[in-house]
Amino acid sequence: MQPDWIAADWGTSNLRVYAMSAQGRVLAEAVSEDGMGRLVPEQFEPALLRLIGAWLGEGVLPIYACGMVGARQGWVEARYRTVPCPPLDVGALTRVPVQDKRLRVFIAPGLSQAKPADVMRGEETQIAGALAQGGGDGVYCLPGTHSKWAHVSAGEVVSFQTFMTGEMFALLAKQSVLRHGLAGAEGEVPEAFDAAVSEALSRPERLAARLFTLRAEGLLEGLGAAAARSRLSGLLIGAELAAAKPYWLGQPVTLIGSAGLSAAYARALAAQGVSAKLLDVASCTLAGLSTLIAPRP
Amino acid sequence: MQPDWIAADWGTSNLRVYAMSAQGRVLAEAVSEDGMGRLVPEQFEPALLRLIGAWLGEGVLPIYACGMVGARQGWVEARYRTVPCPPLDVGALTRVPVQDKRLRVFIAPGLSQAKPADVMRGEETQIAGALAQGGGDGVYCLPGTHSKWAHVSAGEVVSFQTFMTGEMFALLAKQSVLRHGLAGAEGEVPEAFDAAVSEALSRPERLAARLFTLRAEGLLEGLGAAAARSRLSGLLIGAELAAAKPYWLGQPVTLIGSAGLSAAYARALAAQGVSAKLLDVASCTLAGLSTLIAPRP
Numbered sequence: 001m002q003p004d005w006i007a008a009d010w011g012t013s014n015l016r017v018y019a020m021s022a023q024g025r026v027l028a029e030a031v032s033e034d035g036m037g038r039l040v041p042e043q044f045e046p047a048l049l050r051l052i053g054a055w056l057g058e059g060v061l062p063i064y065a066c067g068m069v070g071a072r073q074g075w076v077e078a079r080y081r082t083v084p085c086p087p088l089d090v091g092a093l094t095r096v097p098v099q100d101k102r103l104r105v106f107i108a109p110g111l112s113q114a115k116p117a118d119v120m121r122g123e124e125t126q127i128a129g130a131l132a133q134g135g136g137d138g139v140y141c142l143p144g145t146h147s148k149w150a151h152v153s154a155g156e157v158v159s160f161q162t163f164m165t166g167e168m169f170a171l172l173a174k175q176s177v178l179r180h181g182l183a184g185a186e187g188e189v190p191e192a193f194d195a196a197v198s199e200a201l202s203r204p205e206r207l208a209a210r211l212f213t214l215r216a217e218g219l220l221e222g223l224g225a226a227a228a229r230s231r232l233s234g235l236l237i238g239a240e241l242a243a244a245k246p247y248w249l250g251q252p253v254t255l256i257g258s259a260g261l262s263a264a265y266a267r268a269l270a271a272q273g274v275s276a277k278l279l280d281v282a283s284c285t286l287a288g289l290s291t292l293i294a295p296r297p
Numbered sequence: 298m299q300p301d302w303i304a305a306d307w308g309t310s311n312l313r314v315y316a317m318s319a320q321g322r323v324l325a326e327a328v329s330e331d332g333m334g335r336l337v338p339e340q341f342e343p344a345l346l347r348l349i350g351a352w353l354g355e356g357v358l359p360i361y362a363c364g365m366v367g368a369r370q371g372w373v374e375a376r377y378r379t380v381p382c383p384p385l386d387v388g389a390l391t392r393v394p395v396q397d398k399r400l401r402v403f404i405a406p407g408l409s410q411a412k413p414a415d416v417m418r419g420e421e422t423q424i425a426g427a428l429a430q431g432g433g434d435g436v437y438c439l440p441g442t443h444s445k446w447a448h449v450s451a452g453e454v455v456s457f458q459t460f461m462t463g464e465m466f467a468l469l470a471k472q473s474v475l476r477h478g479l480a481g482a483e484g485e486v487p488e489a490f491d492a493a494v495s496e497a498l499s500r501p502e503r504l505a506a507r508l509f510t511l512r513a514e515g516l517l518e519g520l521g522a523a524a525a526r527s528r529l530s531g532l533l534i535g536a537e538l539a540a541a542k543p544y545w546l547g548q549p550v551t552l553i554g555s556a557g558l559s560a561a562y563a564r565a566l567a568a569q570g571v572s573a574k575l576l577d578v579a580s581c582t583l584a585g586l587s588t589l590i591a592p593r594p
Contacts, residue, residue: 072516080517116506117513146474146509162509164473171468176461177443205501208533209413209540212443212459216414219369220377236505243506 005062007289010069012037019055024290036068044075056102063105064289067122070107080112084156087128123148126256129287143257143265149247163240181218185225192227193234197268200238207239256284302359304586307366309334316352321587333365341372353399360402361586364419367404377409381453384425420445423553426585436544440554440562446544460537478515482522489524490531494565497535504536
């Protein structure tokens with residue numbers, strides 16, 4: 001196996017690498033927990049070599065990385081590019097100095113927005129990949145720990161907004177008093193999810209009052225764990241949709257996320273009469289990084 | 298020192314006991330970390346004796362306890378009383394079976410509400426104490442980990458609502474991505490707090506979008522830790538006020554809480570033209586438990 005280049009999706013928690021052919025085919029892949037969050041700068045090159053060492057030959061192999069690896073606390077800072085701008089720019093990659101002469105490493109910078117202040121790292125590559133796959137202008141939603149909504153026009157990210165929905169869900173479900181009522185939840189309760197989305201969207205100012213009712217209904221009415229979890233998910237996604245309304249109102253939406261989470265967002269949007277197209281994260285990331293491998297001097 | 302009775306404020310994290318005279322004077326007090334959360338039923342009596350052992354004489358000493366000690370996972374379950382009802386009822390105490398013949402232990406039950414489902418344990422005693430101190434009918438707000446708003450009419454709690462504001466603040470400030478920008482915050486930035494309260498109240502549907510801007514402004518504009526923390530506090534208290542508006546709109550409010558937190562709520566309410574009276578938690582708890590010591594057959 002002789003890859004032509006390496007794609008690296010290097011986030012806070014994980015490093016995921018793909019051995020790629022010049023035609024964009026995945027020849028092999030590997031993953032480790034050497035996320036940016038647990039590495040100091042000197043440890044990035046060894047962490048990379050641990051995963052791709054077996055793929056290296058005699059020659060020089062280019063590596064294109066995106067994500068938190070380019071943060072200020074990462075390997076080398078890849079300064080944010082400011083919107084409006086295309087999500088990726090082959091001329092704006094940050095070259096990383098390395099010891100091993102067989103490596104030529106580039107980091108794709110994230111995007112920043114001045115007002116309201118916002119940043120992304122990694123999602124710009126997914127958006128670029130969606131565009132490269134014919135996604136076109138419109139509204140992109142990337143649900144996750146920190147969900148992003150982005151408006152793309154004339155091939156440029158015009159504006160975007162981050163929501164801490166996934167992180168809030170994890171904190172409330174696993175560490176708050178609500179955990180008692182959600183423990184051991186199995187499966188989804190779609191009606192509970194739908195009702196909560198609708199409630200959060202129609203009365204967003206009541207969100208703060210709705211969360212504790214999950215606990216109280218568990219104590220007083222025996223609300224089940226699965227229903228409680230679906231309702232928490234619906235309340236938080238509904239609150240996100242309430243705030244992101246200027247993005248999706250009357251617009252088709254492209255969702256780039258894990259299958260389960262994207263399905264939940266699509267269901268919530270469908271209830272508002274909005275249709276959504278679902279794209280896979282990994283294939284968008286690879287398609288995005290593939291746009292960078294044009295030969296350069 | 299010979300107390301006539303013992304007052305016990307027994308919450309999830311702490312046990313706080315007061316040696317009381319028949320006239321309601323505090324003769325001595327003690328505290329331990331033997332909260333309900335770390336005890337199984339057999340451990341409650343020893344935990345209590347560790348704190349009050351030195352106060353016991355020959356005779357029988359009555360102990361009146363409130364808080365999570367009466368939860369299902371507590372010492373003995375003190376079943377919720379359902380609103381509307383007076384916050385405390387001398388006839389509805391739960392007598393706890395004990396080994397030590399010198400103890401006679403009573404737990405004051407909490408309150409429940411059917412719709413919207415809600416519960417409180419401990420706050421009912423504080424409200425009773427406020428009423429005993431001449432508080433009268435009106436709106437009571439008890440800010441804390443789980444803030445409570447209660448409407449009292451004709452001496453009865455008519456309705457109440459719980460908000461997870463304090464717990465959300467702690468989770469977001471200490472465990473979410475926002476912790477990076479809040480670490481080491483010292484002091485308050487009142488203008489940041491005020492602006493955030495106003496923002497959350499005027500555009501409550503935008504809350505989910507405002508949280509991450511604290512992180513982004515930290516990265517892009519050098520937003521300071523103290524300002525970020527004050528803004529997070531303002532956003533969450535503002536979101537609570539938005540949802541609790543039916544309670545406080547056009548009504549004077551009595552706040553029962555720690556000095557710092559009550560001052561923050563009073564400031565937020567004042568900006569909405571609402572005046573607030575501040576009462577101390579411990580003195581309300583003691584005044585509430587004192588209403589229970591009428592001699593009984």
